[in-house]
Amino acid sequence: ADAATGMLLGDRASREPVRTGPGGISAAHFLEQVLPAVGALTEPFGGRPVLAAAVGAAGMATLGDEL
Numbered sequence: 001a002d003a004a005t006g007m008l009l010g011d012r013a014s015r016e017p018v019r020t021g022p023g024g025i026s027a028a029h030f031l032e033q034v035l036p037a038v039g040a041l042t043e044p045f046g047g048r049p050v051l052a053a054a055v056g057a058a059g060m061a062t063l064g065d066e067l
Contacts (some may be wrong), residue, residue: 024064
């Protein structure tokens with residue numbers, strides 16, 4: 001969100017669910033999806049650094065052993 005207005009500046013969504021296994025969500029696969037999405041959010045703003053990113057996901061309680 002814009003610090004001055006509180007307005008949402010951009011969002012991204014993954015088309016693929018994060019892989020899971022016996023230990024819960026795959027941290028590696030989660031980061032493979034999240035990091036490029038957050039990086040893409042800087043493009044419309046001239047590459048200015050992202051100060052914060054919020055991740056929402058169903059089942060975050062099953063983050064598992066890797067996280």
